[in-house]
Amino acid sequence: MSWTADPRVEQILARYPDKKSAVMPFLYMAMAEHGYLTDEAIREVSELVGMTSVQVSSIATFYSMYKRERVGSYLISVCTSVSCAILDAADVLHAIEDEAGVPAGETGDDGVFTVEHVECIGACGGAPAVQVNYELIEGVKEDKGRELVRWLRDAAPDTVLGDEMQALFGGQRSFEWGPAEGEGATGPVPALDALGTTGGSS
Amino acid sequence: MKILTTRMEAHPTDSHTLARHRATGGYEAARHALTSMTAEAVHEEVKASNLRGRGGAGFPTGVKWGFLPPDIRPRYLVVNGDESEPGTFKDRQLLERDPHQLIEGIIISAYAIDCHEAYIYIRGEYPRPARRIERALAEAYDAGLLGRNLFGTGFDLDITLHLGAGAYICGEETALLNSLEGERGYPRIKPPFPAVEGLYAKPTIVNNVETLSNMPWIVENGGAAYAAIGPEGSAGTRLFSLSGHVKRPGNYEIVMGMTFGEFIEEYGGGVREGRAVKCFIPGGASAPWFTGDQLDLPITIDDVGRAGSMLGSGAIVVMDETTNVVHAAHSIVNFFAHESCGQCTPCREGTSWLEMVLARILRGEGRPIDLDLLLDVSDNIAPGLGWPPKMTTICPLGPSAVSPITSILRNFRDEVEAMIPAEVPVA
Ligand SMILES: Cc1cc2nc3c(=O)[nH]c(=O)nc-3n(C[C@H](O)[C@H](O)[C@H](O)COP(=O)(O)O)c2cc1C
Ligand code: SF4
Ligand code: FES
Numbered sequence: 001m002s003w004t005a006d007p008r009v010e011q012i013l014a015r016y017p018d019k020k021s022a023v024m025p026f027l028y029m030a031m032a033e034h035g036y037l038t039d040e041a042i043r044e045v046s047e048l049v050g051m052t053s054v055q056v057s058s059i060a061t062f063y064s065m066y067k068r069e070r071v072g073s074y075l076i077s078v079c080t081s082v083s084c085a086i087l088d089a090a091d092v093l094h095a096i097e098d099e100a101g102v103p104a105g106e107t108g109d110d111g112v113f114t115v116e117h118v119e120c121i122g123a124c125g126g127a128p129a130v131q132v133n134y135e136l137i138e139g140v141k142e143d144k145g146r147e148l149v150r151w152l153r154d155a156a157p158d159t160v161l162g163d164e165m166q167a168l169f170g171g172q173r174s175f176e177w178g179p180a181e182g183e184g185a186t187g188p189v190p191a192l193d194a195l196g197t198t199g200g201s202s
Numbered sequence: 203m204k205i206l207t208t209r210m211e212a213h214p215t216d217s218h219t220l221a222r223h224r225a226t227g228g229y230e231a232a233r234h235a236l237t238s239m240t241a242e243a244v245h246e247e248v249k250a251s252n253l254r255g256r257g258g259a260g261f262p263t264g265v266k267w268g269f270l271p272p273d274i275r276p277r278y279l280v281v282n283g284d285e286s287e288p289g290t291f292k293d294r295q296l297l298e299r300d301p302h303q304l305i306e307g308i309i310i311s312a313y314a315i316d317c318h319e320a321y322i323y324i325r326g327e328y329p330r331p332a333r334r335i336e337r338a339l340a341e342a343y344d345a346g347l348l349g350r351n352l353f354g355t356g357f358d359l360d361i362t363l364h365l366g367a368g369a370y371i372c373g374e375e376t377a378l379l380n381s382l383e384g385e386r387g388y389p390r391i392k393p394p395f396p397a398v399e400g401l402y403a404k405p406t407i408v409n410n411v412e413t414l415s416n417m418p419w420i421v422e423n424g425g426a427a428y429a430a431i432g433p434e435g436s437a438g439t440r441l442f443s444l445s446g447h448v449k450r451p452g453n454y455e456i457v458m459g460m461t462f463g464e465f466i467e468e469y470g471g472g473v474r475e476g477r478a479v480k481c482f483i484p485g486g487a488s489a490p491w492f493t494g495d496q497l498d499l500p501i502t503i504d505d506v507g508r509a510g511s512m513l514g515s516g517a518i519v520v521m522d523e524t525t526n527v528v529h530a531a532h533s534i535v536n537f538f539a540h541e542s543c544g545q546c547t548p549c550r551e552g553t554s555w556l557e558m559v560l561a562r563i564l565r566g567e568g569r570p571i572d573l574d575l576l577l578d579v580s581d582n583i584a585p586g587l588g589w590p591p592k593m594t595t596i597c598p599l600g601p602s603a604v605s606p607i608t609s610i611l612r613n614f615r616d617e618v619e620a621m622i623p624a625e626v627p628v629a
Pocket of ligand 2: 371388389541543544545546547549550596597598599601
């Protein structure tokens with residue numbers, strides 16, 4: 001079943017007075033299915049929100065999390081903004097690039113890893129901070145960054161869980177996270193299965 | 203004295219659940235507001251609280267609500283959870299650890315401004331906070347705390363979560379509204395302000411997550427009680443994000459008025475390895491820096507403003523004496539260059555120039571003219587290089603990129619100069 005037939009589509013549309021507003025959640029849903037925003041994905045979104053493909057594409061390129069090119073199974077994002085930068089985030093990034101064999105901004109030929117450096121991800125108290133498919137790990141040192149990459153390659157988890165990765169590879173946290181969660185990401189899209197389904201009118 | 207973090211500290215394992223929220227008096231303030239206060243009375247309490255917005259600009263919340271034109275409906279309430287200012291991670295904790303406190307604050311605020319449709323905009327890189335909000339919204343709907351006829355009063359309210367997708371500029375309120383409308387996140391020219399013409403061109407109040415999380419307490423205890431906490435002009439408690447070279451980074455809720463030095467010692471445990479503070483950023487990456495000589499400055503909105511900076515998003519970044527300030531400044535300028543939306547030439551071009559010049563100084567390839575070049579480009583973005591900056595751009599992002607430049611050139615000019623190789627005469 002294509003994502004366009006998902007009952008969430010109608011529920012999301014019902015949340016806004018103007019269907020154009022659904023472009024962002026739909027881009028996520030399309031990306032979850034296609035892995036990245038293929039031309040077909042853009043076309044599907046444009047039909048649902050009543051925009052041209054060119055308009056949808058121009059919106060997608062404005063936001064860094066909408067990927068117009070194929071992304072690896074594990075998108076590793078390393079923060080290099082100020083609080084992380086002054087705690088040696090550059091070393092962590094280099095270690096991860098080296099271990100993954102992929103320079104920042106690129107995807108490896110085998111499609112396992114994409115490595116990128118990103119701006120502040122709101123984990124500055126747990127610098128240096130890293131995300132895998134947007135699941136957070138705080139207080140990642142160089143050696144743990146390497147271990148993380150090896151673990152992802154060897155264990156090849158279908159779902160990456162922030163709590164599990166934090167326990168294995170993390171350190172200092174920004175604050176106590178509270179109880180562990182069972183939900184995690186299955187691809188390079190923020191894990192949020194309930195997206196758009198909560199609310200009245202439905 | 204704590205307001206925002208009380209529940210999560212007392213109940214670390216389940217402060218995010220409806221059951222715990224209810225067991226600790228949750229939704230009683232909303233019930234009280236809706237069943238036994240008029241909307242005007244709630245608004246009066248918020249005015250009396252002297253609460254100032256926690257998103258960055260520090261604008262008095264009750265005053266902002268008063269800008270709504272009386273006769274136009276619908277009105278929208280938009281909650282700003284885009285939190286992307288480097289150094290800032292406080293809203294993340296409020297969203298994750300006490301989502302019902304925020305939802306209750308939204309109910310109270312929506313009632314006060316007669317709005318029936320609210321949106322929570324959370325940055326895309328925050329899936330866990332977003333999941334906690336999704337679940338909390340579902341719990342609240344199931345319990346009849348959202349939707350139709352709240353508390354049997356006939357008041358309706360729907361709340362929708364909207365996920366951002368990686369663009370700092372969408373934290374700026376008008377860019378956020380464009381993003382929510384399905385446009386590129388470009389800031390709009392103000393006026394009109396959102397209170398007059400906002401989401402879908404309707405009157406809209408945009409408030410920060412922390413701002414609204416204070417509402418249950420204000421209704422429960424009264425605006426005057428809130429105003430009585432802390433020094434004049436900085437009422438209430440505030441959640442500060444402390445990061446950088448401190449022993450215990452974290453979010454700390456404090457009553458304002460203590461000095462930065464006291465805060466860094468008492469809460470942060472001081473600087474790592476007993477080193478000295480070289481400089482610190484008092485309010486997120488957009489704020490001009492203070493030096494180690496300014497640790498005696500009290501943490502209040504007005505003291506920090508008079509000293510030439512701002513409390514901004516409440517993010518304090520501490521740099522110890524080993525810090526390469528050009529490296530730190532480059533990281534911040536690079537951030538703004540990357541996040542500029544590109545609408546205004548001085549911002550789009552200027553931030554890239556600043557980044558390029560700092561990068562070459564870092565590589566040891568700086569030229570003696572580079573210091574003047576940095577100041578010239580900065581002056582083009584924010585003429586006069588004063589504080590608060592003079593605006594030539596649509597939004598304050600461009601001028602923010604100037605803060606680290608003036609900070610290092612005013613305080614550490616020798617250090618920057620020393621990184622520039624002397625000109626070698628051509629043989
Ligand atoms: C470039 C820029 C980024 C901003 N980012 C945020 C943000 O992430 N969160 C936020 O609450 N306010 C942010 N603001 C401030 C908002 O424009 C707005 O003032 C605020 O959300 C109003 O809420 P408050 O009155 O409760 O503080 C930003 C402002 C600018 C200029
Ligand atoms: S100042 Fe920069 S970020 Fe703000 S509107 Fe202009 S170009 Fe965009
Ligand atoms: S600076 Fe790296 S998470 Fe904020």
